[in-house]
Amino acid sequence: MDKEALKELLNDMSLEEKVMQLVQIPGSEYDSDAEITGIERGQAKDRVKRLAGSTLGIWGSRRLRKIQEEYMKEHPHHIPLMFMLDVIHGHKTVLPCPLGQGATFDPDAVRKGAALQAMEAAADGVHATFSPMADLCRDARWGRIMESTGEDKLLNSFMAAAMVEGYQGGDLKDPAHIDACVKHFAAYGAAEGGRDYNNTELSEHTLREYYLRAYGEAIKKDPAMVMTSFNSINGIPATGSTFLMKKILREEFGFKGVLISDWGAVGELINHGYAKDQKDAALKGMTAGVDIDMCSGCYSGYLEELVKEGAVSHEMLDEAVLRVLNMKNDLGLFEDPFRGLDKESAPVITKEGRLLAREAVAGSLVLLENKEKVLPLKNEKNAFIGPFADTKRLQSSWAFSGEDDNTVSVWEAALEVYGAENIRTAAGCTMFDQDAVTARGIRHLDNWQEENERLLREALETAEWADTVVLCIGEDSTQSGEATSKVSLQLPAVQLKLINEIKKTGKRIVTLIFTGRPLELKEVRELSDALMICWLPGTEGGHGVLDVISGKTSPSGRLPVSFPYTVGQEPLHYDAYPTGRPKPEKGPFEYTSRYLDCENGALYPFGYGLSYTSFEYYDAKLSAEELSANEAITASVRVRNSGNTKGSVTVQLYIRDVTGSRVRPVRELAGFKKISMDPGAEETVSFEIKEEMLRFWTAEEKWESEAGKFLVWICDSSVGGKPLEFSLR
Ligand code: GLC
Numbered sequence: 001m002d003k004e005a006l007k008e009l010l011n012d013m014s015l016e017e018k019v020m021q022l023v024q025i026p027g028s029e030y031d032s033d034a035e036i037t038g039i040e041r042g043q044a045k046d047r048v049k050r051l052a053g054s055t056l057g058i059w060g061s062r063r064l065r066k067i068q069e070e071y072m073k074e075h076p077h078h079i080p081l082m083f084m085l086d087v088i089h090g091h092k093t094v095l096p097c098p099l100g101q102g103a104t105f106d107p108d109a110v111r112k113g114a115a116l117q118a119m120e121a122a123a124d125g126v127h128a129t130f131s132p133m134a135d136l137c138r139d140a141r142w143g144r145i146m147e148s149t150g151e152d153k154l155l156n157s158f159m160a161a162a163m164v165e166g167y168q169g170g171d172l173k174d175p176a177h178i179d180a181c182v183k184h185f186a187a188y189g190a191a192e193g194g195r196d197y198n199n200t201e202l203s204e205h206t207l208r209e210y211y212l213r214a215y216g217e218a219i220k221k222d223p224a225m226v227m228t229s230f231n232s233i234n235g236i237p238a239t240g241s242t243f244l245m246k247k248i249l250r251e252e253f254g255f256k257g258v259l260i261s262d263w264g265a266v267g268e269l270i271n272h273g274y275a276k277d278q279k280d281a282a283l284k285g286m287t288a289g290v291d292i293d294m295c296s297g298c299y300s301g302y303l304e305e306l307v308k309e310g311a312v313s314h315e316m317l318d319e320a321v322l323r324v325l326n327m328k329n330d331l332g333l334f335e336d337p338f339r340g341l342d343k344e345s346a347p348v349i350t351k352e353g354r355l356l357a358r359e360a361v362a363g364s365l366v367l368l369e370n371k372e373k374v375l376p377l378k379n380e381k382n383a384f385i386g387p388f389a390d391t392k393r394l395q396s397s398w399a400f401s402g403e404d405d406n407t408v409s410v411w412e413a414a415l416e417v418y419g420a421e422n423i424r425t426a427a428g429c430t431m432f433d434q435d436a437v438t439a440r441g442i443r444h445l446d447n448w449q450e451e452n453e454r455l456l457r458e459a460l461e462t463a464e465w466a467d468t469v470v471l472c473i474g475e476d477s478t479q480s481g482e483a484t485s486k487v488s489l490q491l492p493a494v495q496l497k498l499i500n501e502i503k504k505t506g507k508r509i510v511t512l513i514f515t516g517r518p519l520e521l522k523e524v525r526e527l528s529d530a531l532m533i534c535w536l537p538g539t540e541g542g543h544g545v546l547d548v549i550s551g552k553t554s555p556s557g558r559l560p561v562s563f564p565y566t567v568g569q570e571p572l573h574y575d576a577y578p579t580g581r582p583k584p585e586k587g588p589f590e591y592t593s594r595y596l597d598c599e600n601g602a603l604y605p606f607g608y609g610l611s612y613t614s615f616e617y618y619d620a621k622l623s624a625e626e627l628s629a630n631e632a633i634t635a636s637v638r639v640r641n642s643g644n645t646k647g648s649v650t651v652q653l654y655i656r657d658v659t660g661s662r663v664r665p666v667r668e669l670a671g672f673k674k675i676s677m678d679p680g681a682e683e684t685v686s687f688e689i690k691e692e693m694l695r696f697w698t699a700e701e702k703w704e705s706e707a708g709k710f711l712v713w714i715c716d717s718s719v720g721g722k723p724l725e726f727s728l729r
Contacts (some may be wrong), residue, residue, distance in 0.1 A: 001334040006325050010318060013077055013382055015304055020051035020323045021079065023290050024260065027058030030067045034058045035400045037086060037482070038263030038295055048300045050074045053324055054082035054292065055350050056130075059091075059401055062407065064125035064571050065341035072337055080337035082328055086398055087129040088147060088180075089113075092346070093353040093539050094402035097516055098133060098159075100364035100535030102149030102560030103609075105650045107162035113360055114166025116353055117256055119176045123347035124401070125340045127331055128179035132226060134214035135184055139571035140564065141194025143439070143484030146396055146536065148189060148518025150560030151573045151606060152208050154669045157217035164221040170397040173223070173332040175339050182218045184262060185230030186244055187211040189595050194570060195485045197230045205662060205697040207233070209573075216253050225258045226329050227289060230265055237272045239265040250289060258323045260292040261285065267296030268564045278307040291320040311601035337478075343426040349406055354540055359539040361544020363572035363648075366557035367610040368521075369531040374508050376470065376551025376612060382465040383424045383466035385459050386473045386498065388514045394541035396516055397439055397481035410472055410512070411569040413542030417550050424466065428459035428502075432477045436492070439476035452494055456501060468508040470549065471499055471528075477536055480516030489520045489567045496523060503527045518563040522603055533557070551612065554673065556648035558609040558717070562602035569598060574606040575665040607652050607669070607717035613679060615644025617651075620714050620724060622689075628729045629705075633689040635724070637714040639675070640682035650674045651685045654710040654718065661699035667713060686716070694728060 010018070024045045027034030035057040044052070047268070050071075058064065064083055071081045087094045095113045096103075104110065114131075121129060128212050136156055137145040149159040160182065169177035175634035187207060191201040202211060219226065226249060228239040238244055239261050249255045266285040267278060282298040283306055293299035306312040332339060332379070357455035367375070377405035384390070392404040432438075434448040445451060463469050473495040490496075502509060511528040513519065516536050525531055532555065534545055547553045562572045579593040583600055594600055616639070635653060653671035657664040671687040689712070699727040707728050715721025 001329050006290045006322070006329055007187055010322055013321070015307060016074060017051060018534065019050065019299060019303045019307070021053035021321050021324045022292050022303065023048060023052045024054045024294045025049065025052045026295055027055050030055055031058050031063055039659065043264060044300065052081070052300070054084055058082040058083065058086055058295070059121065059124040059126050060346060061123070061125045061341045061343040062070055068337055068341060079325070080328060080333040082127050082333070083125055084128040084130065085121060085126045085401065086131065087121045087126065087401065088398045089118050089131065090115070090538055091124065091126070092406070093120060093349045093357050094399045095357050095360050095538050096364040097146050097396040097536040097538070098148050098149050099516060099560060100537060101360065102155060102159055103366050103533070103557040104363040105155065105558050105672050106363055107158040109360055110159050111162040111166040112356060114163040115169065116356055118167045118169070118178045120347045120353070121148055121615050122175055122340045123343055126178055126192065127333070127339070128181060128224060129551070130181045131167070132160040132180065133183050134160035135187070135189035136211050136214060136216050137187070137561065138573040139191070139194040139488055140561070141485055141567060141570050142189060142191055142196060142489060143480045143486065144482055145482040145561065146198065147276060147398060151562060152560065152575070152669050153213035155560055156214035156573055160214045160218035160222050161387065161615045164223045172330045174597060179224030179327065181225035181227050181260065181332065181642060182215055182223045183227035185215055185226050185249060186229060186238055187233055188229035188231050191231055191495045196483050197236070199232045201234060204701070208697045209244045212248065219255050223257060224330065225260050226255055226257065228261045228265055230262055230268065232272055237269050237274050239290060240269050240274050240288050241289050243266055245289040248491040249322060251488065253383065253648040258291045258327050259289055261290050261294045261296070263294050264296045265278070266293045266298045278308065282306060286316060286320070294387045300508055301312050321421050321605050322425050331518065333639070349539065349707035357538060357540035358543045358547065361540050362547045364535055364537065364557045365545065365548050366533040366559055367530070367555035367556050368533065368608070369525060369528060370610055371529045374510060374529040375549055377468060377470070377510065377549050379418065379422070380467045381422060381465060382418060382468050382470055383426065383462045384412070384414055384470045384472060385426045385428040385462060386471050386495070387427055387429060388472035388512065389425050389470070389473055390429070392535060393477060394514065395538045396477050396536040397401055399538065403538060408540055408542035410542045410545055413546035417546050426459040426462040427455050429455050429498045431492070433492045433494050437478065439481055439484045440478050446707050449515070456498065459498060460501060460505065463507050464503050466507055468510060469502055471509055471511045472514065473499065473500065473511065474514035475516065475519060476714065489518065489564070491519060491524070498619065499524060499527050505632065506629050520566055521563060522565055525603070553643055554612040554647035554648070555609065558607050560606070562606050563604040564640060565598050565603045572602060574602070575668050577598060577663045578666050587594070601719065605717055606717045609650070611639050611647035611649065613645045613647035615649045615716065615722070616640045617648070617715060618670050620728050622712060622724050624726065626727050626729055627689065627691060629691045632728055634686050635689055635712050635714055636684050636686035638682055639677070639685050641677040642681050644679045646678050648674055648676045649716070652715060652717065653687045654713040654715070654721070655689070655693070657694060657696070657706070658709040660696065660708070661707050662696070664696065668717065669718070685714070691728065
């Protein structure tokens with residue numbers, strides 16, 4: 001529909017119709033088999049169901065077609081209903097969780113993955129996904145770190161932008177693409193205490209320099225929507241914040257799309273103590289510029305009244321409604337309200353999709369230890385032991401449209417590689433300790449003691465038979481994701497007991513950690529001959545893991561987030577400030593910024609990861625020692641694959657602004673390149689350093705660079721390399 005026609009439609013709509021375009025209700029209002037991802041607020045009135053502009057949490061072309069047919073018949077202007085769904089790392093083919101995708105340091109792979117997700121979801125009638133989550137996360141206690149791509153503003157920027165491009169493609173009228181929604185705006189990952197939904201206290205400069213960056217970069221790719229976050233920032237709930245939603249999002253970022261609240265967040269302005277009742281909450285939501293109220297009932301209950309009273313102007317209402325109509329129009333829904341609903345059957349997982357997912361898994365795995373090169377596994381007696389060895393539950397808590405039955409388990413993949421006569425498996429222990437609290441409630445096992453005694457006996461017999469034990473342990477998928485904050489990053493005691501008992505057998509132990517967050521791995525490190533992070537790898541989890549541990553491909557993931565010695569260090573991030581008393585490399589440490597009982601840094605730092613081969617970095621240099629505004633310096637290094645197998649290396653560029661009008665971090669990621677190299681190959685890897693890369697939020701509250709000395713590292717992690725120096729004139 002052309003813009004004029006859209007305007008005419010808007011002018012022809014009743015006030016009630018306009019208001020209802022700004023209302024989103026749960027899919028359960030249209031079909032009982034819906035995914036409820038928030039606190040349900042009871043049944044919507046019939047008029048709301050008849051006129052609501054969008055719904056979420058349902059998919060499937062046949063049932064959505066039926067819903068759309070009935071809806072269109074009833075709607076006075078036959079404006080199509082929009083179907084939205086959380087497709088955050090897979091619809092049918094479930095990819096590694098986003099934190100695992102961050103570990104690939106491969107935006108191209110992430111873009112292709114998002115395109116696959118969009119194609120499958122669109123074929124199931126979905127019009128929009130609530131992804132990418134661009135929240136910067138420095139706190140492993142916050143369970144939603146699993147849904148992020150980690151702690152670094154540059155890596156998150158590349159990943160969020162790649163996901164928007166993958167979901168939306170070049171043309172939203174192409175039925176293989178869906179709307180993207182950048183969330184959760186803003187700084188949701190900085191919740192105090194790592195406790196979900198908690199307040200965040202951030203200076204404007206920390207907000208701008210770190211937390212806003214990835215949203216901003218993703219918004220440059222024109223996502224259809226942005227979603228508000230649950231948290232308050234410095235005492236103002238994001239969903240009611242005109243500073244965030246008007247000044248930053250609309251004016252500075254130039255966002256023209258639809259701003260949708262998170263589930264119930266408009267109504268939660270009351271709980272925050274920011275609105276006195278639902279009517280006041282509706283007013284505050286509209287004033288902040290929230291276009292769609294997701295499932296709170298405030299807009300459907302009070303917005304019409306607010307407009308009639310003049311508290312909300314007709315112009316403000318029309319602007320919001322026109323953005324929603326434009327979003328539907330950009331998808332071609334007016335011409336084809338049954339877009340994606342013409343399929344008689346659900347999309348199937350294709351060979352190509354599985355291959356893409358398998359490669360994504362392999363590229364996400366981060367090898368942390370490989371003592372005496374115990375990996376790749378020798379083709380001898382290998383025992384796959386642990387609660388993650390023979391389970392298909394390898395996807396995250398945010399992949400509800402994927403089915404576990406489609407997942408290839410580690411054990412199934414091992415059978416394909418080694419054959420049944422050469423390998424054995426045993427559960428070894430239960431996934432949880434006796435009383436585990438998960439996002440889905442308490443899991444209590446009555447016969448937990450006896451069950452684990454039996455499982456342990458079985459596992460030890462299996463270990464005795466084996467030459468090497470592949471120990472598959474970690475954190476269940478129901479313990480990360482929304483509302484899963486924890487004060488402990490320990491593995492379940494029952495799993496630690498298992499690895500200690502297996503250690504006593506003297507067998508080699510290759511430990512695979514399945515998790516949606518950093519965990520405390522100091523004890524596991526001491527007990528393991530090899531240690532690898534597998535994240536929550538999804539549908540092709542088993543194949544991707546076996547491709548790496550069997551040596552078919554070399555591990556190439558790098559940590560997108562710091563793994564601490566202990567939870568007491570959280571929030572933990574590599575790009576910290578030096579302080580006035582930095583702890584020196586070597587003592588004395590008295591009166592320096594340190595812990596008496598722990599290192600300052602990470603057990604495993606951001607950017608770290610091993611390969612089966614080794615890489616030498618040499619001849620690092622800068623093309624000049626001085627940089628001025630309209631020039632560039634080339635930072636280059638020679639990299640050689642000095643081992644005897646092919647491998648991928650992620651060369652990382654870090655910069656430090658030594659002196660500034662504000663304190664500056666000890667180093668910041670300024671670029672990265674992932675390259676595959678044959679044994680013996682060598683090449684020059686170079687990066688351009690430009691003045692705009694050196695800008696920050698100065699003491700004068702301007703986004704500028706400042707003349708002075710800079711240090712540069714071109715290396716293999718956030719703690720690697722030797723600094724080079726240049727000056728900005
Ligand atoms: C949830 C989540 C958000 C999700 C939305 C819709 O509460 O916070 O990430 O997209 O509701 O399911």
